[in-house]
Amino acid sequence: MRTDITPTTGRAGATRAGGTAGAVAESAGRALPEGEALPARRHLPALPPTRTVLDVVIPVYNEEAGLEACVRRLHTFLTGNFPYGFRITIADNASVDRTPEVAAALDGAYGEVRSVRLEEKGRGRALRTVWSASDAPVRAYMDVDLSTDLNALLPLVAPLISGHSDLAIGTRLAGGSRVVRGAKREVISRAYNLILRGSLAARFSDAQCGFKAIRGEVAARLLPLVEDTGWFFDTELLVLAQRAGLRIHEVPVDWVDDPDSRVHLVSTAVADLKGVWRVGRALATGALPLARLRRPFGDDPRDRELAGVPGGLARQLLGFCAVGVVSTLLYLALYSLLRTSAAPQLANVLALLLSALANTAANRRLTFGVRGRERAVRHQAQGLVVFAVGLALTSGSLAALDAADTGASHGSELAVLVVANLAATVVRFLLFRTWVFHPGATRAASPSEPSSSASASASPATGPRPHPATGTPPHPATSAPTAASASAPSPDPAARPTGHDERTRA
Structure with missing residues (x-):
């Protein structure tokens, strides 16, 4: 035809x-x-x-x-x-x-x-x-x-x-x-x-x-x-x-x-x-x-929850480490720039604040896969709490260095800050994973990544329900791709069953 x-x-x-x-x-x-x-x-x-x-x-x-x-x-x-x-x-x-x-x-x-x-x-x-x-x-x-x-x-x-x-x-x-x-x-x-x-x-x-x-x-x-x-x-x-x-x-x-x-x-x-x-x-x-x-949450086997196995831990660790390296370099660069005109504590606070905002945004999208603007402000606010933990560790380290050696060099300050940031990084990852970007909270709030239960029961993209007797999706009625049938409105492609019309000759 x-x-x-x-x-x-x-x-x-x-x-x-x-x-x-x-x-x-x-x-x-x-x-x-x-x-x-x-x-x-x-x-x-x-x-x-x-x-x-x-x-x-x-x-x-x-x-x-x-x-x-x-x-x-x-x-x-x-x-x-x-x-x-x-x-x-x-x-x-x-x-x-x-x-x-x-x-x-x-x-x-x-x-x-x-x-x-x-x-x-x-x-x-x-x-x-x-x-x-x-x-x-x-x-x-x-x-x-x-x-x-x-x-x-x-x-x-x-x-x-x-x-x-x-x-x-x-x-x-x-x-x-x-x-x-x-x-x-x-x-x-x-x-x-x-x-x-x-x-x-x-x-x-x-x-x-x-x-x-x-x-x-x-x-x-x-x-x-x-x-x-x-x-x-x-x-x-x-x-x-x-x-x-x-x-x-x-x-x-x-x-x-x-x-x-x-x-x-x-x-x-x-x-x-x-x-x-x-x-x-x-x-x-x-x-x-x-x-x-994107496929719904749960289609990727890495999304499946297994007893005693944290889902996606290896992937999140790699992403977090990559973001951490970049944000640490950004933090050190900002600290060195601000240190030329500010006291050590003030330079540390400003550098850590700016790098923390960038770090939270990057980890939100790249490490934990949260997209869209939903809860973005809340995540940044929670990230500032995590920032306070890092600030306490780094500021405490600088205070301890100043108490031990009042004339410490700039290189000594950077070395102490690197060690303190490593400790803060471990704490930051644990707080991000278990609190800020916990899967239960982010998955329920993200419209672009529906939960497996929601996508299975509510989304039209999952296709028709199986036949109760055969367990297979129903097939549409046999029809031919003629002018009469093609001119009728087409159903939503997402809801189209996997069975297909038998083609008859015109």
Whole structure:
């Protein structure tokens, strides 16, 4: 069934789609409430073969020569090797050759193939539009040249089906990958990924490999935040997912370069660098509401409470030590600066006060993971009480030094203060952990990190309740993605069950 879609795009994923899939795409791409987090990952329930689990999108532009062979090969592979229901979606990016006719013929020849026509170019635009309109719980894409060996497809989507990961990517740059391509593209690819690591702190190894997959509920939250409509779409998607704490699975692939690639290297590189600058600036200024992408408290096994095992202690200690080193350096620098024009005790009070405010704010966010303005003033007030303890220790140490040696040097003062600060640091961590940022208080007050009980019973993001007899989520009624069904309002993507409509031919 061929579908015509005419999207326009902008920040917050404002994908306006006309035609039969437009209403679905617009509903799936709308902005969600700031405090609404992703549901916990779960293994997809056992579905009959007739239900679509995987939707593979092939974005094309003027590919009349190779499209038919690609789709037939992919369809044969999936039919013989993929153990779940699947669909192949051809996303035509405003081709001006016979690509639409070839796509329509394939749509009519195979029950699992559909074609979608977009009147504007852009690979990112095509993927966002089709992924947003899809009802499949796992959505993937691959390049039309099938440069990536198809044997990597099941390892790519298996972590998403099992609930282990949120996104999955093929990588040509990891150990175990086998790649055949020219030196020019090899250098460009590795240089680009080095730029991403240096500028955006990317931890994934290959941003531009045309072989990726995403879970449906993640796509519903993540796609509205991706602004790019071209080749930088992949990178922006992965950077935002990483910064939100989502799990990205990497699969080493066998990959053979396509000598007839339509990618213009210079213009693509320039556009990618502009995208790196734009995303880096947005992350630095906090313009992206990444809190809505976070999993609920308790989804991470490090959040689970075990008898006799303090949750997250090692992680908190590392974060606290890192913040402590920086704040100690700040304190010593301030003390040395103020000591030039003030008495030792006054310089110590001012330096300790300023560094304590910065220390509390940094530990609040980085060490104990408390975000938002809720209770921020109270935390700072409690931090000042902790500051008073440190002040008593450091001031008492200076007084003791002055009593022992009235002419002590500046170096001796700094040495005594370092020792006193170490003792104060231990006390500060214990008070922060057991009083200021105690999990029971901060978790109940933080709207961006709901408790496990609240998210399980009250949040619509957890999906429908299991059937009392079978224990599996209910499936929606069987329907076809026709103009009549797609024009109806789409349910909230967060509440969409993991079961999926069986596709019938129009």
